[in-house]
Amino acid sequence: MQKFAQSITSMQQAKISTIGLYFSLVTGLSACGNIEKSGINLKKLTIGANVTQIQKITQQNQDTTVYIQGKVEKTAPLIKQKAYQINDATGKIWVITNQGNFQVGEQVVLKGNVRYKSVPLAGKEYGEIYLEEK
Secondary structure (H helix, E strand, O other): OHHHHHHHHHHHHHHHHHHHHHHHHHHHHHOOOOHHHHOOOHHHOOOOOOEOOHHHOOHHHOOOEEEEEEEEEEEEEOOOOEEEEEEOOOOEEEEEEOOOOOOOOOEEEEEEEEEEEOOEEOOEEOOEEEEEEO
């Protein structure tokens, strides 16, 4: 029984030490002063450094693989796939995928190949850029 009591005491001391370490870490980080001068920009923090803004995806990027991050705005069922319109505050793009589980309003990160579908009509081009998920 005495060994059991010593074991519990050791665990409690370890827990207190861990809490103290976390407290010291948080206190140290908050004492750093003006975080804007540190070069850390938390406003532009994204999931991945390779995320491309939708407005920067052009027809010249065709067959290039890109990552996008944004909110699902619309869905459209296709025969064996599904299409999602993604908005990232810089623009909107349709993504064709085999995944069928995204909901409107959900934030997503997708990887896909840039595609362009030409739609000439009455001498004008109404083509559309879209992504085909990998």
